Amino acid sequence: MMYLINMLFYALFILAMGYYAITNLQWYSYKLERVMLHHTKTWWHFAYFLLPFTVYELVNYATDNRYGFMVVIIYLAALFHWYRGLDKPLVWTGRVKRFFAAMILFAIFIAVAFKYFAVIIPIFLAYFISLLIEKMLFNGFKRKAEKKLEDMKDLIVVGVTASYGKTSIKNFIEHLLKAKYRTYATPRSVNTLGGVMKDVNDDLPEDTEVYVVEMGARGEGDIAEITTFVNPHYVVVGKIGPAHIEYFKTMENIRNTKMEILQTGRLKEAWIHESAMVKPESNVHTFGNKENLDIHSGLPAPEFLIEDVEATLDATSFTLNGVRYSASILGAFNAMNLAAAVLVAKELGLSDEEIQKQLSTLKPVDHRLQRIDAGGKVILDDSFNGNIDGMMASFDLASTYKGRKVVITPGLVEVDDALNVQVAKRANEVFDVVVVTGDLNYAIFKEYVDADKLVKLASKAEMEAMLVEQTKPGDLILFANDAPSFV
Numbered sequence: 023m024m025y026l027i028n029m030l031f032y033a034l035f036i037l038a039m040g041y042y043a044i045t046n047l048q049w050y051s052y053k054l055e056r057v058m059l060h061h062t063k064t065w066w067h068f069a070y071f072l073l074p075f076t077v078y079e080l081v082n083y084a085t086d087n088r089y090g091f092m093v094v095i096i097y098l099a100a101l102f103h104w105y106r107g108l109d110k111p112l113v114w115t116g117r118v119k120r121f122f123a124a125m126i127l128f129a130i131f132i133a134v135a136f137k138y139f140a141v142i143i144p145i146f147l148a149y150f151i152s153l154l155i156e157k158m159l160f161n162g163f164k165r166k167a168e169k170k171l172e173d174m175k176d177l178i179v180v181g182v183t184a185s186y187g188k189t190s191i192k193n194f195i196e197h198l199l200k201a202k203y204r205t206y207a208t209p210r211s212v213n214t215l216g217g218v219m220k221d222v223n224d225d226l227p228e229d230t231e232v233y234v235v236e237m238g239a240r241g242e243g244d245i246a247e248i249t250t251f252v253n254p255h256y257v258v259v260g261k262i263g264p265a266h267i268e269y270f271k272t273m274e275n276i277r278n279t280k281m282e283i284l285q286t287g288r289l290k291e292a293w294i295h296e297s298a299m300v301k302p303e304s305n306v307h308t309f310g311n312k313e314n315l316d317i318h319s320g321l322p323a324p325e326f327l328i329e330d331v332e333a334t335l336d337a338t339s340f341t342l343n344g345v346r347y348s349a350s351i352l353g354a355f356n357a358m359n360l361a362a363a364v365l366v367a368k369e370l371g372l373s374d375e376e377i378q379k380q381l382s383t384l385k386p387v388d389h390r391l392q393r394i395d396a397g398g399k400v401i402l403d404d405s406f407n408g409n410i411d412g413m414m415a416s417f418d419l420a421s422t423y424k425g426r427k428v429v430i431t432p433g434l435v436e437v438d439d440a441l442n443v444q445v446a447k448r449a450n451e452v453f454d455v456v457v458v459t460g461d462l463n464y465a466i467f468k469e470y471v472d473a474d475k476l477v478k479l480a481s482k483a484e485m486e487a488m489l490v491e492q493t494k495p496g497d498l499i500l501f502a503n504d505a506p507s508f509v
Contacts, residue, residue: 031091124148167222183237184260186409194363203231213238245282257292349381352391355415398495405504428455431502433463446470
């Protein structure tokens with residue numbers, strides 16, 4: 023009887039440990055190195071993986087495999103508490119299902135062949151086997167996607183990358199070009215090779231005339247992979263900054279990786295933001311703001327100048343090479359993103375009148391300085407904007423509001439502490455209430471924000487009650503960045 027009980031609880035234990043492992047792997051793109059070395063809550067691995075496993079093994083050893091089930095009961099309760107606090111739970115993809123199937127098969131084999139109830143070994147074997155399976159499936163999906171793109175002989179491809187704003191630029195380009203072309207863009211923030219391949223296979227309409235592809239990177243070579251796959255005819259590189267500096271180590275590495283987008287074999291024209299620090303060529307053009315020129319860089323002024331930017335809580339206007347444009351998109355930084363889209367549209371034959379008409383119907387990208395008026399409050403949802411320039415611009419925009427101002431933010435993620443010091447200091451200057459979500463940057467905010475205006479949220483579950491208590495009609499509420507609970 024005791025043997026059957028321990029068998030049952032062993033099965034529950036390995037399933038629970040496997041759930042913890044694959045959930046974290048999914049968050050970090052199934053990269054084991056990132057889970058182990060770049061996780062912002064490494065204590066989770068001790069609390070929910072290493073410690074439970076160690077105690078389970080010790081108790082089984084000390085009691086001759088009789089009372090390990092007691093450890094499992096405690097662990098299941100702790101893991102359920104952890105699960106309830108997640109805002110990004112496991113998505114049951116085919117890859118996840120294959121992982122669990124492999125883990126269970128390995129566990130059964132080891133138990134039968136070696137009379138040992140293994141926990142760690144089946145999890146790691148399942149992980150490495152799933153890598154091999156995914157690689158084989160990946161190659162098949164890639165060949166299928168390549169064949170589809172080859173068959174769409176008249177398709178124009180526009181590639182977009184940046185440290186900041188690439189999703190906005192992509193969406194702006196798609197909207198402008200719809201005035202003249204059947205245009206399709208990669209959805210949401212899909213910007214990896216696997217994501218683009220899946221998009222091509224599953225969703226890219228065969229009658230598409232212009233395909234706008236967003237390209238992201240967490241390491242050198244990532245942009246090159248996507249570029250050589252879709253081979254864009256036109257390329258946009260937006261603002262480059264220290265996003266994901268933890269992975270790239272230096273700004274030079276970030277610039278070099280973003281510039282991999284020029285490795286396309288059929289480049290016609292490229293527009294590169296001045297922050298890339300490249301010299302213009304016959305088909306490679308630069309754009310940027312005159313006030314940002316670095317006289318020590320040795321580089322000429324951008325060919326396409328963005329001037330006279332005016333940002334209000336209703337719209338953003340700017341002048342690009344003598345022509346005035348305006349859109350109901352918030353944030354001064356968006357003048358740069360809009361300008362990039364305008365340059366592509368003009369190259370593909372749209373007139374200034376057609377461009378301005380499309381700009382007048384342009385809607386903000388969800389969760390990127392999206393204005394919502396509700397209950398007498400002005401809400402600025404900038405929760406998907408996690409870079410220093412965008413956050414500072416959102417603070418500047420909020421500062422123009424005459425009433426009481428509240429910011430809710432975890433700070434910046436995957437950046438140096440110095441940038442979060444800037445954020446905290448500016449937040450203290452602009453806002454009447456500064457709400458910090460999570461522990462990641464709370465110590466910095468505590469040091470630089472006045473104690474009487476600082477509020478801490480331990481979890482997002484407390485958000486609704488906090489908003490009722492801390493805000494009132496007439497307030498402006500800015501959601502600045504939104505780190506998931508595993509951060």
